[in-house]
Amino acid sequence: MTETVKNTTHAQLIIGDKQYQLPILKGSQGDKAIDISRLHKETGLFTYDIGSKNSATCSSSITYLDGNKGILRYRGYDIEDLAEKCLFIEVAYLLIHNKLPNREELEDFRILLEEYALLHEDMIHFFDHFPPNASPMAILSVMVNSLANYYPEMGGDPLLNINDTAGRLISKIRTIAAFSYKKSIGHPLVYPRNDLSYCGNFLNMMFDTPVRPYTVQPEVVAAMNKLLILHADHEQNCSTSAVRLVGSAGVNLYASISAGINALWGPLHGGANEAVIQMLEAIHRDGNDYKKYVAKAKDKNDPFRLSGFGHRVYRTYDPRGTIIKKACDGILAVMNVSDPLLEIAQNLEEIARNDDYFISRNLYPNVDFYSGIIYRAIGIPTDMFTVMFALGRLPGWIAQWKEMREDPATKIVRPRQIYTGEQARIFQPLGERF
Numbered sequence: 468m469t470e471t472v473k474n475t476t477h478a479q480l481i482i483g484d485k486q487y488q489l490p491i492l493k494g495s496q497g498d499k500a501i502d503i504s505r506l507h508k509e510t511g512l513f514t515y516d517i518g519s520k521n522s523a524t525c526s527s528s529i530t531y532l533d534g535n536k537g538i539l540r541y542r543g544y545d546i547e548d549l550a551e552k553c554l555f556i557e558v559a560y561l562l563i564h565n566k567l568p569n570r571e572e573l574e575d576f577r578i579l580l581e582e583y584a585l586l587h588e589d590m591i592h593f594f595d596h597f598p599p600n601a602s603p604m605a606i607l608s609v610m611v612n613s614l615a616n617y618y619p620e621m622g623g624d625p626l627l628n629i630n631d632t633a634g635r636l637i638s639k640i641r642t643i644a645a646f647s648y649k650k651s652i653g654h655p656l657v658y659p660r661n662d663l664s665y666c667g668n669f670l671n672m673m674f675d676t677p678v679r680p681y682t683v684q685p686e687v688v689a690a691m692n693k694l695l696i697l698h699a700d701h702e703q704n705c706s707t708s709a710v711r712l713v714g715s716a717g718v719n720l721y722a723s724i725s726a727g728i729n730a731l732w733g734p735l736h737g738g739a740n741e742a743v744i745q746m747l748e749a750i751h752r753d754g755n756d757y758k759k760y761v762a763k764a765k766d767k768n769d770p771f772r773l774s775g776f777g778h779r780v781y782r783t784y785d786p787r788g789t790i791i792k793k794a795c796d797g798i799l800a801v802m803n804v805s806d807p808l809l810e811i812a813q814n815l816e817e818i819a820r821n822d823d824y825f826i827s828r829n830l831y832p833n834v835d836f837y838s839g840i841i842y843r844a845i846g847i848p849t850d851m852f853t854v855m856f857a858l859g860r861l862p863g864w865i866a867q868w869k870e871m872r873e874d875p876a877t878k879i880v881r882p883r884q885i886y887t888g889e890q891a892r893i894f895q896p897l898g899e900r901f
C-alpha cells in the first residue's frame with residue numbers, strides 16, 4: 468500500500484445484531500474506498516462483485532484517472548502535455564522511474580534501448596514455425612514469454628535487475644513485432660539500426676525492403692510517438708490486472724507481460740482498435756448505412772456493439788480519444804491520404820452523440836475509435852493494431868509490476884466465488900453409470 472492511502476474514517480456494517488467498523492481509505496486525489504481486508508475474518512462473509520466493477524485491488528501511484536471529468540495523468544502529469552511535448556521513451560522512463568528524465572538520463576536510457584535491440588539469433592528461428600496467417604498477438608506473447616529462457620536474469624531477486632529487464636523488453640518488443648510482420652508477408656527481416664530513434668527504428672524494420680528503401684518521415688514518427696504515449700498506462704485495466712495477477716504468484720516479468728499481451732488481445736480491450744476498422748469497413752461495404760449499425764448496437768437481442776465506444780471508467784469523452792481525433796486530420800494530410808472510413812467514423816460519432824441510448828449510458832468514443840485510422844494512414848496493417856497498443860502499454864505494465872513487487876502489502880491474488888454446483892454426490896463405478 469502506498470503511503471498516500473490514509474485511513475480517514477469508518478463505515479458501519481450491520482449484519483443481524485452485530486455491527487462492524489470498516490475503515491474508509493482515501494487516496495491523494497480524494498478517491499475513497501471501504502477497506503474490507505478483514506471482512507471475512509470478522510464476519511465469515513465475502514463480497515460479490517462481478518468484473519470488479521466496485522473494487523480497488525491495489526493502491527497505485529502511477530496513473531490518475533477521473534472518469535467523470537475526463538482527466539488522465541501519468542505520475543501527476545496531464546496526458547495532454549505528455550502527448551504534445553514528450554517522446555515515448557521519456558514517458559516510458561517517467562512511468563517506470565517516477566520522474567521525467569533529464570538530458571543525461573534520457574541519453575542513458577536511449578543507449579540502453581539501443582544495446583538491447585537485437586534478438587538472440589536462435590529466437591529468430593521461432594518465427595519459421597508459426598503458420599503464415601498466425602495472429603501477431605499470439606506470436607508476440609510467445610516470443611515475450613520465451614525471453615525468460617534467453618535472458619534468465621530474473622531468476623534471483625527480480626528487482627535487482629529490473630532496469631535492465633525493462634530496457635530489454637521495451638527495446639526487443641519492437642524488434643519482435645516488426646519481425647513477426649516481415650515473416651507474415653514473407654519478406655526478409657530488417658535488423659534494428661542504432662542511428663534511428665525508437666519509433667523511427669520500428670518503422671524502418673517494418674517498411675524497409677532490399678528493393679525499396681524506406682525513408683523515415685518525422686511526421687510519421689511524431690504520430691507514432693503520440694499514439695504510444697496515449698496508450699502507455701491506464702491504471703487497473705484488464706491487461707494490467709492480468710500482469711499484476713500473474714506477477715503476484717511470483718513469476719518473472721517476461722511471463723507476466725506475456726499474460727498482459729494475451730488479455731489485451733480481446734476485442735473488448737485492446738483488440739477494439741482492430742474491431743473498429745472491421746466495423747467501419749463493413750459499414751462502407753454496406754453503402755455507408757451507419758444508421759443501421761447504430762440501431763443494431765441499441766438492439767438488446769443483437770450482440771453487436773459499436774466498437775470503440777464506451778468505457779468502464781469514463782462517463783465523458785476519453786481524453787485520449789480527443790487527442791487522437793485531432794491528430795487524425797493532420798496525419799492524413801501529411802500522408803496525402805483521404806480515408807473514407809474517417810468520414811464514416813465522424814458520422815457514426817455524430818449520430819451516437821445525439822442518441823438517447825448512448826447519452827443515457829454515457830457512451831462516448833474511446834481511445835480505440837480513431838487510432839486505427841492513423842495506423843492505417845501510416846501503413847500499419849489492421850492485424851498489427853493491437854500489437855501497436857501492446858508496444859505503447861508495455862512501460863505501464865512494467866511500472867505496475869514493479870510497484871506490485873516493491874509493495875510489502877502485495878499478496879497473491881486469489882479471489883473467492885459463490886459455489887452454485889451440485890451437493891455431495893455418491894460415486895458410481897463406471898459399470899454402474901447410466
Ligand code: CMC
Nearest residue numbers: 734735736737739764772773774775776777778779828833
Ligand atoms: N455499444 C452499444 N452499447 C454499449 C456499448 C457499445 N459499445 N458499450 C456499452 N454499452 C451498453 C451496454 O449494453 C449496457 O447497456 P444496459 O445498461 O442497457 O445493459 C451499458 O452500455 C453498460 O455497459 P457494460 O457492458 O455494463 O459496461 P462495461 O463497463 O462492463 O463495459 C466496455 C465497458 C468497454 C467493455 C464496453 O463499453 C464495450 O464493450 N465497448 C466496445 C468495445 C471497446 O471499444 N473496447 C475498448 C475499451 S477502451 C480501451 C481498452 O480498454 O482497451
